[in-house]
Amino acid sequence: xxxxxxxxxxxxxxxxxxxxxxxxxxxxxxxxxxxxxxxxxxxxxxxxxxxxxxxxxxxxxxxxxxxxxxxxxxxxxxxxxxxxxxxxxxxxxxxxxxxxxxxxxxxxxxxxxxxxxxxxxxxxxxxxxxxxxxxxxxxxxxxxxxxxxxxxxxxxxxxxxxxxxx
Amino acid sequence: xxxxxxxxxxxxxxxxxxxxxxxxxxxxxxxxxxxxxxxxxxxxxxxxxxxxxxxxxxxxxxxxxxxxxxxxxxxxxxxxxxxxxxxxxxxxxxxxxxxxxxxxxxxxxxxxxxxxxxxxxxxxxxxxxxxxxxxxxxxxxxxxxxxxxxxxxxxxxxxxxxxxxx
Amino acid sequence: xxxxxxxxxxxxxxxxxxxxxxxxxxxxxxxxxxxxxxxxxxxxxxxxxxxxxxxxxxxxxxxxxxxxxxxxxxxxxxxxxxxxxxxxxxxxxxxxxxxxxxxxxxxxxxxxxxxxxxxxxxxxxxxxxxxxxxxxxxxxxxxxxxxxxxxxxxxxxxxxxxxxxx
Numbered sequence: 001x002x003x004x005x006x007x008x009x010x011x012x013x014x015x016x017x018x019x020x021x022x023x024x025x026x027x028x029x030x031x032x033x034x035x036x037x038x039x040x041x042x043x044x045x046x047x048x049x050x051x052x053x054x055x056x057x058x059x060x061x062x063x064x065x066x067x068x069x070x071x072x073x074x075x076x077x078x079x080x081x082x083x084x085x086x087x088x089x090x091x092x093x094x095x096x097x098x099x100x101x102x103x104x105x106x107x108x109x110x111x112x113x114x115x116x117x118x119x120x121x122x123x124x125x126x127x128x129x130x131x132x133x134x135x136x137x138x139x140x141x142x143x144x145x146x147x148x149x150x151x152x153x154x155x156x157x158x159x160x161x162x163x164x165x166x
Numbered sequence: 167x168x169x170x171x172x173x174x175x176x177x178x179x180x181x182x183x184x185x186x187x188x189x190x191x192x193x194x195x196x197x198x199x200x201x202x203x204x205x206x207x208x209x210x211x212x213x214x215x216x217x218x219x220x221x222x223x224x225x226x227x228x229x230x231x232x233x234x235x236x237x238x239x240x241x242x243x244x245x246x247x248x249x250x251x252x253x254x255x256x257x258x259x260x261x262x263x264x265x266x267x268x269x270x271x272x273x274x275x276x277x278x279x280x281x282x283x284x285x286x287x288x289x290x291x292x293x294x295x296x297x298x299x300x301x302x303x304x305x306x307x308x309x310x311x312x313x314x315x316x317x318x319x320x321x322x323x324x325x326x327x328x329x330x331x332x
Numbered sequence: 333x334x335x336x337x338x339x340x341x342x343x344x345x346x347x348x349x350x351x352x353x354x355x356x357x358x359x360x361x362x363x364x365x366x367x368x369x370x371x372x373x374x375x376x377x378x379x380x381x382x383x384x385x386x387x388x389x390x391x392x393x394x395x396x397x398x399x400x401x402x403x404x405x406x407x408x409x410x411x412x413x414x415x416x417x418x419x420x421x422x423x424x425x426x427x428x429x430x431x432x433x434x435x436x437x438x439x440x441x442x443x444x445x446x447x448x449x450x451x452x453x454x455x456x457x458x459x460x461x462x463x464x465x466x467x468x469x470x471x472x473x474x475x476x477x478x479x480x481x482x483x484x485x486x487x488x489x490x491x492x493x494x495x496x497x498x
Contacts, residue, residue: 008341009174015348016181022355023188030258031327034269037292037314038325083315085271085290087255089419092362103366105417107441109273109290111315119287121451124417124441126369148369149415149443159370161363175340182347189354196424197493200435203458203480204491249481251437251456253421275439275456277481285453 021095024138025131029102033086041071049132049139056125056145083111083119091129092161100138102129103161106145123147126154187261190304191297195268199252207237215298215305222291222311249277249285257295258327266304268295269327272311289313292320353427356470357463361434365418373403381464381471388457388477415443415451423461424493432470434461435493438477455479458486 028047035043045064048054054061054070061067070076091104108123130142146154194213201209211230214220220227220236227233236242257270274289296308312320360379367375377396380386386393386402393399402408423436440455462474478486 006174008338009178012341012345012348013178015352016178016185019185019348019351019355020181023185026256027258030256030270033255033271034258034292034324034327037271038321038323038327040325040327043325043327080321081316083290083313083320085255085273085314087253087271087273087290087419089365089417090256090358090362090422092359092366104362105365105369105419107417107419109287111290117289117313117315119290121287121441121453123449124415124419124443124451126366147415147449148417149449150413154415155370155412157370158366159372159375161366161370161372161375172340175344179344182344182351185351186347189351192422193424196422196436199421199437200424200458200490200493203437204487204489204493206491206493209491209493246487247482249456249479249486251421251439251480253419253437253439253456256422275453277456283455283479283481285456287453 018095021100021133021138022093025093025095025100025102026091028131028138028140029091029129030088033088033106036071036076036086037080037084039071039077039080041068044068044071047140048143049134049141052140053142054140054145055142057147079110082113085109091127098133100131100133101160102131103127103158105148105158126157128157128160184261187266187299187304188259191259191261191266191268192257194297194304194306195257195295196254199254199272202237202242202252203246203250205237205243205246207234210234210237213306214309215300215307218306219308220311221308223313245276248279251275257293264299266297266299267326268297269293269324271314271324292323294323294326350427353432353465353470354425357425357427357432357434358423360463360470360472361423361461362420365420365438368403368408368418369412369416371403371409371412373400376400376403379472380475381466381473384472385474386472386477387474389479411442414445417441423459430465432463432465433492434463435459435490437480437490458489460489460492 045067051063087107089105091102093102106125109119110122112118112120125145128144129140131138132141148154211233217229253273255271257268259268272291275285276288278284278286291311294310297304298307314320377399383395419439421437423434425434438457441451442454444450444452457477460476463470464473480486
């Protein structure tokens, strides 16, 4: 009966850890839409690091305080009390040690004000999420988001996807 | 050469099993859209437990028989023969032993009747899926779904996302 | 202290490998939207095998050369310089050794030409992705995509989802 060595097991542990990292990252990113659409200011802010940045075409937020304020702001409260969905397309995630990059689309659908149940796509957005592991947890250090209205910088964000080795 | 103990391996097996659970849950939830949009009544019903519940604002279905009947109903058949897509945003999944909760948005896009290829977002929906493992398989025991038209109970469903530990 | 055998470890390695396959497949499919919407012809083509096929209702492309040409074509360049998002719903993935099938919806949202930021859903699409592992990498061998405008062949593609064992 062949015995296994600690080295065999350690190699497998490393592979398991990479997948656990990816799950934690998906869970973090998938929390964003539910957090903002429910108006959960703390849950939204805690997706980022304490001084994390959200650089979006409509404004640049720095730190959890500004993220919480964005959720509580009149425009955002207007969206969610009227009806809003921040939808996430499956992101492309690359992990490199304690850092990771996720690239993908988001989509904002809003109820048309004054209607019972007419909805419109209000935004399609290119996203680059830069993540870092701190104290054993993944957080967003920087999210860059640009409206896909033809501007080249939005396309450039999506172009950061690494193609599989040819 | 250090030998590994059964305890080391068992600890790793537990970590692998948690990820297998998450995959099974994603596979179950990702089957919903294709099942309903293809009119597959059995495949739709089998996503739920035998007496599973689908509590949606437009009606409350109890058990696989009512789920099958929903797929075969005139309104649903009207949707799919006209053209429909039940899209799923990446859900946020929390597993706790033999139970799990998935939270996320769905979106219903329909072809506008009478047009060749004009589409409209007909619904944006907040979802809470309560899952249970029975006989080694994950199933939906209860799905609660509410239209995101500004009603507070829809926002409350999405607010169930657990933020990562601060 | 019980020792673990090579057989115990190998069984676990196999379970880990299945999940690594699923991650690679999700990463491949999630690269498609960012690749086409950024106009990255090479990154798009490399999602497929060298002679891979993309059979879509609007035309049938064979091999990476035709895929690259599609990205560079006037209609596609028109989409992306105006503003476009190819969104992916979470796909349902089944792996069987060195082959896999992924089934799910995609959605194309375009900016309405001549507007500042009005968006419309231009397509909802049923997809069946047939994948193969070659040289240790997963690639798409064939993607079949049909517009969900009521045609039965689009519904049939989605009906290929295998329900969980009853």
